[in-house]
C-alpha cells in the first residue's frame with residue numbers, strides 16, 4: 001500500500017512537471033508574435049492648434065527597421081473622403097504601395113490633387129457618391145488639395161514601414177500642456193528607429209528595441225522645427 005502511494009505521488013509529480021513545461025512552451029510560442037512600443041508624446045516649448053479641421057493635432061509615429069526586413073503587403077481599405085468641404089481624415093498615414101480611395105460625400109464637385117515630389121497627381125473633378133483612387137508608390141509627405149475649394153487641405157504621410165500609428169494631441173488648458181499617448185502593436189522583435197511626422201513640430205529620432213511579448217516604453221518630446 002505504501003509503495004502504491006509513493007508510486008502515485010511520483011506519477012502525479014511527473015504529470016505536474018510535464019504540464020508546467022507545456023505551459024512554459026505555450027507562453028514562449030505565443031510571445032513570439034512580436035512586441036509593442038508605446039508612450040506619451042509631449043509638446044515642449046510650443047503650442048499647436050488642436051481643434052478644428054485645420055488643426056495640427058495629428059502626430060504620425062512610426063518605426064523604421066534597423067535591418068531591412070521582408071516586405072509586408074500594405075493594408076487595403078485606406079480612405080480619405082470629402083465631407084462638408086473638409087478632407088476626412090485630415091492626416092492619413094499609409095505604407096508605401098497603398099491605394100487610397102477618395103469618396104465625395106458632398107453635393108458639390110470636388111477635385112483631389114497633390115503637388116508633392118513623391119506623389120504628384122491630379123484626379124480631376126467628380127460629384128457626390130463617386131470614388132476615385134490613387135496608389136502612393138513612393139514614400140514622402142503629400143499635401144492633398146482641392147482646386148475648387150482653396151480652404152480644403154489634408155496630408156497623406158507615405159511611409160517605408162508597416163509599423164505606425166496616428167496619435168492625437170490634446171490640450172490640457174489648466175496645466176498649459178499638450179500631449180498624446182500612442183501605441184504601435186504587433187511589431188517583430190528587433191532594433192528600430194522611432195520617428196514622427198507632424199505639420200508643425202519635430203522630434204529627435206530615437207533607437208528602440210522590440211522584444212517578443214514585451215511592451216517597450218518610449219517617451220517622445222516634440223518641439224518647433
Ligand SMILES: [Cu+2]
Pocket residue numbers: 082085109110111146147148149152
Ligand atoms: Cu473641394
